Amino acid sequence: MCPYMKTIDGFDAHRSHFLLTSLLIGQLKRSVHARIVVVSSLAHNFGWIRFHDLHSQGSYNSGLAYCQSKLANVLFTRELARRLKGTNVTVNSVHPGTVNSDLTRHSTLMTIFFTVFSTFLKTPREGAQTSIYCAVAEELHSISGKHFSDCAPAFVAPQGRSEETARRLWDISCELLGIEWN
Ligand SMILES: *[C@@H]1O[C@H](CO)[C@@H](O)[C@H](O)[C@H]1NC(C)=O
Numbered sequence: 514m515c516p517y518m519k520t521i522d523g524f525d526a527h528r529s530h531f532l533l534t535s536l537l538i539g540q541l542k543r544s545v546h547a548r549i550v551v552v553s554s555l556a557h558n559f560g561w562i563r564f565h566d567l568h569s570q571g572s573y574n575s576g577l578a579y580c581q582s583k584l585a586n587v588l589f590t591r592e593l594a595r596r597l598k599g600t601n602v603t604v605n606s607v608h609p610g611t612v613n614s615d616l617t618r619h620s621t622l623m624t625i626f627f628t629v630f631s632t633f634l635k636t637p638r639e640g641a642q643t644s645i646y647c648a649v650a651e652e653l654h655s656i657s658g659k660h661f662s663d664c665a666p667a668f669v670a671p672q673g674r675s676e677e678t679a680r681r682l683w684d685i686s687c688e689l690l691g692i693e694w695n
Contacts, residue, residue, distance in 0.1 A: 515619050517573045524568060524689070531589055531686045535694055541602050546654075549593070549604035550647045553586035555662070558670040560584030562682055567689075575619065585682060587660060587673035592683045594658025595676075596694075603657035605647045608667055612640030 530551055541547040560580030563569070569578055590606040597604060613634040617623035627634065646664040647653060660669045672678065687694055 515575060517569065517575075519568070530586055532690055532692075534589075534593065535690070535692055538602075538694075542600055545601065547602045548648055548653075549602065550644050551586045551590045551604065551606040552609060552644060553590070553606040553660070554579075554583040555608045556580045557583040557587045557673050561672055562588070562678060564681070564685070567685065584670070584673055587669060588675070588679040588682050589686075590660070591658050591673070591676070592679040595679075597657060603653070603655065605653070605657065606660045607643045607647055608660070608662040609640040609643055610635040610663070612637055614640065 534549060541549065556579055558580075560577070560583055562581060562584060566572070587606050590604050593604045611634050613627060613631055614637055617627050643661050643664050647661055650664075660667045660673070683694075
């Protein structure tokens with residue numbers, strides 16, 4: 514939910530989860546067991562992948578870009594889980610809740626909304642719980658490719674369950690970043 518920004522490489526600033534994971538994956542696979550937790554959001558429900566304009570150069574709406582990036586997180590989790598089968602590395606995505614954080618710093622309207630409804634929002638400490646749960650809970654030992662909210666399995670929107678979209682996004686991401694990922 515930021516104003517339009519690009520990285521120095523000219524990317525819309527949402528490719529980060531993908532690149533960071535690709536840089537760490539070798540190390541993670543060499544670990545005895547490793548878990549990747551992708552912080553997504555309920556907002557993925559309202560997103561769709563605009564393949565014709567992934568960098569939002571044609572038009573940019575910060576709310577829609579946010580939803581798209583959160584959907585991309587879910588699709589990334591799905592495809593990565595598929596690729597990690599047979600390794601001891603798992604990956605799951607989480608909806609942390611609506612957390613009273615500085616997420617709204619670029620929007621006056623959202624800041625007012627968050628202030629008015631602050632008693633209904635999670636504190637950052639509460640918002641961290643599902644991520645921590647996915648990182649350490651014994652029962653999730655071999656669970657991968659799932660989405661969690663309030664420390665329980667959560668609904669994934671149909672557009673977040675499409676293997677075809679997940680693969681297409683994956684391939685384009687590799688191409689854009691100039692990396693091979695086997
Ligand atoms: C996964 O971990 C188990 C031990 O918990 C080990 O025996 C096995 O070789 C590991 N598999 C891979 C692919 O690293």
